[in-house]
Amino acid sequence: MATKVKESAAVATASSKNGGSLISDDKLKQLYATMLKCRLLEEKALGLKKMARFKGNYYAAVGQEAAVVGAAIDLRPEDAVAPSHRDFITNFIKGVPLDAMFSQLYGRVTSPDKGRCAPAHCGYAPLNIITPSSTIAAQLNIGTGIALANKMLKNDNIVVAFSGDGSTSLGFWHEALNFSGVHDLPIVFVCQNNLWAESVPLRLQTKVEDISLKAQAYGFPGITVDGNDVVAMYRVAHEAIQRARNGGGPTLIEAKTYRWYGHSSIDPAKYRAPEEVEEWKAKDPIAAMERYLTQRNLFTPAWKQQMNESFGKELDEAVDFAEKSPQVEPIECLDHVYSFDIRGRELDRKTRTPKYQK
Amino acid sequence: MPVSYIEAIRTGLAEEMRRDERVYLIGEDIGVDGGAFKATQGLIEEFGPQRVIDSPLAEGVIVSSSIGAAMMGMRPVAEIQFVDFITPAMDAITQQAAKLRYRSAGTQTCPLTVRVCYGGGTGGGLYHSQTNTTWFAHEPGLIVVAPATVADAKGMLKASIRQDDPVLYFEHKRLYRTIKEDLPEGNDFIADLFHAAVRREGKDATLVTYGYMLQVALQAAEKVGQETGATIEVIDLRVLNPLDRDTILNSVAKTNRLCILQEDHRTLGIGSEISAIVAEDAFDCLDAPILRVAAPDVPAIPAAEPMEQFYMPNVEKTCAALHKLLQY
Ligand SMILES: Cc1ncc(C[n+]2csc(CCOP(=O)(O)OP(=O)(O)O)c2C)c(N)n1
Ligand SMILES: [Mg+2]
Numbered sequence: 001m002a003t004k005v006k007e008s009a010a011v012a013t014a015s016s017k018n019g020g021s022l023i024s025d026d027k028l029k030q031l032y033a034t035m036l037k038c039r040l041l042e043e044k045a046l047g048l049k050k051m052a053r054f055k056g057n058y059y060a061a062v063g064q065e066a067a068v069v070g071a072a073i074d075l076r077p078e079d080a081v082a083p084s085h086r087d088f089i090t091n092f093i094k095g096v097p098l099d100a101m102f103s104q105l106y107g108r109v110t111s112p113d114k115g116r117c118a119p120a121h122c123g124y125a126p127l128n129i130i131t132p133s134s135t136i137a138a139q140l141n142i143g144t145g146i147a148l149a150n151k152m153l154k155n156d157n158i159v160v161a162f163s164g165d166g167s168t169s170l171g172f173w174h175e176a177l178n179f180s181g182v183h184d185l186p187i188v189f190v191c192q193n194n195l196w197a198e199s200v201p202l203r204l205q206t207k208v209e210d211i212s213l214k215a216q217a218y219g220f221p222g223i224t225v226d227g228n229d230v231v232a233m234y235r236v237a238h239e240a241i242q243r244a245r246n247g248g249g250p251t252l253i254e255a256k257t258y259r260w261y262g263h264s265s266i267d268p269a270k271y272r273a274p275e276e277v278e279e280w281k282a283k284d285p286i287a288a289m290e291r292y293l294t295q296r297n298l299f300t301p302a303w304k305q306q307m308n309e310s311f312g313k314e315l316d317e318a319v320d321f322a323e324k325s326p327q328v329e330p331i332e333c334l335d336h337v338y339s340f341d342i343r344g345r346e347l348d349r350k351t352r353t354p355k356y357q358k
Numbered sequence: 359m360p361v362s363y364i365e366a367i368r369t370g371l372a373e374e375m376r377r378d379e380r381v382y383l384i385g386e387d388i389g390v391d392g393g394a395f396k397a398t399q400g401l402i403e404e405f406g407p408q409r410v411i412d413s414p415l416a417e418g419v420i421v422s423s424s425i426g427a428a429m430m431g432m433r434p435v436a437e438i439q440f441v442d443f444i445t446p447a448m449d450a451i452t453q454q455a456a457k458l459r460y461r462s463a464g465t466q467t468c469p470l471t472v473r474v475c476y477g478g479g480t481g482g483g484l485y486h487s488q489t490n491t492t493w494f495a496h497e498p499g500l501i502v503v504a505p506a507t508v509a510d511a512k513g514m515l516k517a518s519i520r521q522d523d524p525v526l527y528f529e530h531k532r533l534y535r536t537i538k539e540d541l542p543e544g545n546d547f548i549a550d551l552f553h554a555a556v557r558r559e560g561k562d563a564t565l566v567t568y569g570y571m572l573q574v575a576l577q578a579a580e581k582v583g584q585e586t587g588a589t590i591e592v593i594d595l596r597v598l599n600p601l602d603r604d605t606i607l608n609s610v611a612k613t614n615r616l617c618i619l620q621e622d623h624r625t626l627g628i629g630s631e632i633s634a635i636v637a638e639d640a641f642d643c644l645d646a647p648i649l650r651v652a653a654p655d656v657p658a659i660p661a662a663e664p665m666e667q668f669y670m671p672n673v674e675k676t677c678a679a680l681h682k683l684l685q686y
Binding site: 121141155175182336342 | 425453461523578
């Protein structure tokens with residue numbers, strides 16, 4: 001099996017520029033708009049976090065929007081997403097209502113998980129987004145099982161499974177890719193290589209420079225993409241998704257990108273050189289797309305302004321909704337453990353009714 | 359015609375696979391080879407490699423792929439060849455399967471069955487003899503069962519497959535071919551997944567156990583009865599998580615004496631929890647301190663026979679404990 005490594009993003013973008021574009025103008029604009037909204041959404045979340053409006057920690061993907069949007073924008077509701085800790089925005093891209101997402105941050109009764117998971121760990125059953133655990137890479141294996149079921153059920157739904165560079169060191173990561181390869185499963189692995197796993201740089205994570213190489217060991221294509229080029233990401237993901245849908249098996253897409261901020265909202269990220277951060281900020285995927293759309297006469301500042309305003313309003317409304325939503329009842333702690341209720345079991349224990357006197 | 363424990367498992371699987379095409383099997387060597395103990399022998403011939411999947415040697419993905427498939431409506435039955443090798447699947451079982459329903463507030467669930475071969479006394483040595491049921495009994499969200507009879511081997515397996523929760527089904531390798539029973543036939547034969555069973559009525563002491571140790575418990579109860587005239591009530595837990603407290607408490611309320619027999623080592627085992635339940639809820643019923651017969655707290659079961667015998671709870675050790683309990 002031929003394994004493509006490193007299709008240059010510039011080529012992907014250039015070829016779409018040269019007349020016969022595979023990507024419609026509307027799609028290009030949608031890619032931009034979605035990235036912009038993801039950015040606004042996460043900046044909003046971080047702002048709320050700074051003001052301590054919700055508890056817990058937030059893991060922002062700011063700077064990585066192209067990788068996530070390009071991979072997830074065309075998914076159908078039936079397609080599954082296996083998100084990692086930094087993929088809160090996959091929910092938005094897939095169409096989860098903002099009210100539900102902000103309720104998740106606030107852990108309110110209106111959140112999809114009714115206040116159980118950490119703020120950024122959002123799943124959504126109606127759109128087949130796995131509610132993530134925090135175990136790095138675990139979502140890949142569950143996603144693999146969903147892909148196995150899709151194959152057994154003979155439907156053409158696929159799975160997009162996200163992971164980071166750090167996750168590739170775990171056994172789980174390799175078990176998932178290996179199994180998916182053996183069974184030609186309809187799954188696309190998107191590894192966002194942002195060069196850091198918390199404070200650990202890529203060179204301490206793996207000896208190879210391109211993570212996409214690892215796909216060779218599992219017998220399916222691996223491709224490295226400029227993860228800050230949303231058009232390149234979209235083209236590559238589109239092809240991988242088609243392949244998966246048509247029974248062609250898995251693909252590993254390595255998106256080289258960078259997180260602008262700390263690992264989480266409490267991490268000042270002192271371990272990175274400021275120059276490195278600045279260098280990557282200059283490669284802002286949203287600004288790059290703005291330039292590209294401008295070249296193609298598809299962008300006006302007024303359009304952006306209008307989106308900033310209208311989406312800003314939507315965000316404010318969602319925040320308001322979340323803040324006004326009720327807290328969960330304490331006793332709900334006992335719910336959803338099994339398919340049957342255990343409230344009675346625990347409560348009897350509490351009152352210790354003297355049922356068994358001699 | 360009496361059938362063996364392992365035949366009960368095999369026919370239970372086959373019946374469920376015929377009844378429901380969403381049921382499939384996955385595990386190491388379960389296909390062409392029919393499994394390390396031949397529990398799945400002949401099933402690949404009937405159901406094909408799509409439903410009897412010879413997995414890669416990777417317990418993690420055996421269980422975690424089953425979780426994903428179960429989320430999509432399939433009914434996977436994963437096999438762990440020896441519980442000693444379940445640790446690569448520990449995250450999948452305890453962090454994923456046990457918590458998926460909880461973490462999604464009931465919107466995502468994984469009704470899967472994990473068949474786990476366990477138990478010592480066969481000279482298997484450190485890594486082919488362990489019990490480890492306690493690891494999973496400690497995890498809310500999992501149902502953990504350990505059938506001790508042939509009827510339960512079949513009935514509880516079928517019930518596990520139909521249950522809308524992740525179930526760990528512990529099958530003792532020493533029961534596979536040592537016990538036989540006549541079984542009712544047909545699809546409708548499924549067993550209860552929630553209650554312990556009184557396997558022998560008695561009024562002078564309660565002996566609680568599970569799995570292979572039921573054989574030991576019944577023999578010890580008989581022997582002590584002959585020696586002392588006392589009647590020992592034997593409770594087979596059947597389900598280790600969630601525990602059926604009432605059956606235990608009702609029995610202790612009647613007999614006023616409690617001994618727990620477990621193959622697992624002592625510290626923080628099932629016996630510890632049962633002792634605590636009885637101490638908390640039936641302290642006034644007790645006429646004697648609670649006793650436990652358990653394996654010693656060593657890392658695993660040595661292979662050499664003298665040490666294996668030292669390790670394993672047996673009839674003799676159980677009788678000694680019962681005598682002590684009755685004489686207190
Ligand atoms: C199995 C496991 N080990 C450690 C952690 C703690 N942890 C959370 S995220 C993370 C780094 C992940 O790095 P990477 O996969 O590159 O993703 P990124 O954070 O860069 O998006 C660590 C160590 C965890 N959640 N799970
Ligand atoms: Mg990283």
